[in-house]
Structure formats: structure tokens, C-alpha cells
Amino acid sequence: MIESAMQTLAGQVDPARLRRDVDALAACPRSRVRTPKAMAEAERHVTGELTAAGWQVEREPFDLRWQPGTTDRQGHRLLPLKLRLHRRLTGANLIARLPGHPQRPTVLIGAHLDSVDASPGADDNASGVAVLLEAARLLGALEEPPPVTLMCFDMEELGLIGSRYAARQFTARQEQVAGMICLESVGYFAPEPGGQRLPAGFGLAFPSAAREVRANRFRGDFTLVVHRRSTQDAATLWQRAAACAGPALPALPSIALRDRRPEGPLGLLIGLAVPPANHLGRSDHASFWNRRIPALMLTGTANFRNQHYHRPTDTPDLLDYDRLAAVTAATAATALHWPCG
């Protein structure tokens, strides 16, 4: 049962280690394009921690040309459009597996390693990478290596470049992926009433989730679980795990949000007609959705809660490490108990 697994994992996860990882990663902005040395340093930290936890780390470099994407700079208010056509992008994803990884469909846990220009990116997304590293320690300590693969994506802030490449590679190699968990800005909470905002039109597009937020007086104390029909069961499982994180950790409220768009490129086109739906695809899980790989995203909703989103003030001291520990334990428990078929 996931509840018993959660109890065990919640007793093992260490908020102090999460803080240490966030401190190490969010020392400065990380960008392959703008600050390559900081990005290489972050890569070394991740590789070192994963290796120490018993994982085998591979580096998957890519060299892509003429990629549609986005800018990682705020820009000027007169130039609000963030679209860019990247002439050439050279980067690398990190993939980690445990020795003796069973030949079964794998559960992929992923987080992007880069941040936007001029932001240390503690919440976006050192928090996600820290959860990934702590989950690696928990899973690496198990007697039987679980069928779990970890990935750190490059250039998410430039338009999901690294994960688009990774999803394409998974498809090309015909590797079986049971599902993907995307960790995106999971460390910032605003539990006071009014701390949570909703995008325009959200109440019309997602009335049930909007009602839950309203009933909770717009407290930003929950983790949002964005999923599609293919990951409905996994999302429910994650919510069950998060709800029973206590007494070792704070029980973590969560809200599930189902993206009803179909898998594949048709879902993208429907986003043209329903703009609020596009917010559900603003991280690396969307790359897997587009390849018809089941995926869900865990997020603290980023700019709808965190006023430091993409700013120089997105620093480690603003994160809630006890709740981050609960996210970690629930994620590891869900990966271990991922529902089949």
C-alpha cells in the first residue's frame, strides 16, 4: 500500500539535505547560453550527488538548429511576446539509472536544471532538482533497484528544448516509459489567505479546481497535480501519499487538475482555442504528452503564487523545506507504486 511506503519514506527524507542542494544549485543563475560555467557546476553537483547515491549517470548531449522556443529574459513591456527562433542550441540532459535496473517499463522522474537570466532560480527550479536528488537517495537505498529513471533537462526556459529532445530520443529508442513525473517549482508556498492567484478564465475552463481554491480562501498551501486521462490514477496515488505525510512531515494538501486535451499534436492546437489550458503545458511534461507518453506535473503554480518568479529574488531562504520533503516522499512513493496500464 502506498500509505505504508509513504510512512517509511517520510521518516527517511531529510529537509536539511534538500536545503543544502538548493543552496548549492541556486548560488547563481544557471544557463547553458548565458552562464555556462554555472551550468557546468550545477551539472557536476547533480552528477556527484547521484553517483554518491549509487546511480549511474549518463550525459546526453544535443546540438539543435532552428528551434522554435522562448526567451529566458523578461524583455520590455512593449515587446511582450516571448517567442524566439533559436538558430543553434548546444546542451545536454543528464540521465541516471540504478545498476541492475530491471527491464520493465520505467517511471521517469524529471526536473529542469536551468534557470532564467539573472535569477538564481531557487524555486524555479532548484527545488525540483533537489527533490529529484533526495528521491534518488531514498530509492538508491532500497534493496531491489526499482524501475525508475531520473532526468535533469537542459534549456527548459528556452522552450522545453532539452525535454523535447529527450522525449524524442525515448521514442526513437523505443524505450518503454510507464509514465513521467515532472517536478516544476515545487518549493514555494503562500499559506496565508489570498496567497494564491488564478489565471484569467481559469474558473470557466476548470470550475472544480477553481472552487477548491476559492473554498480554501485562495491559500497557496497546496501542490498542484496536473495530469491527463492517462495519468489520472497516478495523480490520485500521489495525492493519497501526500495526504499522509505526517507525523514525520506536514501533510500536504493537493489539487488535481486534469488537462482534457487529447494526447499528441491535436492537444497543442486545442490550446490555441482555450488559452488557460496552455498554462498546464508550461513545463517538461508537455514534451512527453506530445509524444503520447503518460506524464504528470507537480508544481507550486510558480507565478500564480510566487512574486519572485523569474526574478533575482527567487532565493533559497524563501522555500519551505518541510513541505518540500513531503513532496519528495510522495514522489518517491508514487514512482514505486506507479499504476500499471
Place this chain on the structure above:
Amino acid sequence: MVMGDVHPLVLLYTRGRPTSTRYDLPSPCGPGYCELGKGP
């Protein structure tokens, strides 16, 4: 998380190819470690 006003059409399938085959990273600074773009 990418910025909020991203047009969905930018999230299309990626194109391109790997620059080299994948290779292991036995240690961050040990033999086999590759600087980006320089190969193993």
C-alpha cells in the same frame, strides 16, 4: 516553468540529431568526463 504567454505552437516536436553517442560520466572530474561540445 516557461513564461506564461508562450504560444502553444512553440512546443512542437523537436528536430535535430545528437552530436555524439551517449557516454558515461564515471565521475564529475575523472577520466571520461567531457566538456560540453568537446566530445569524450
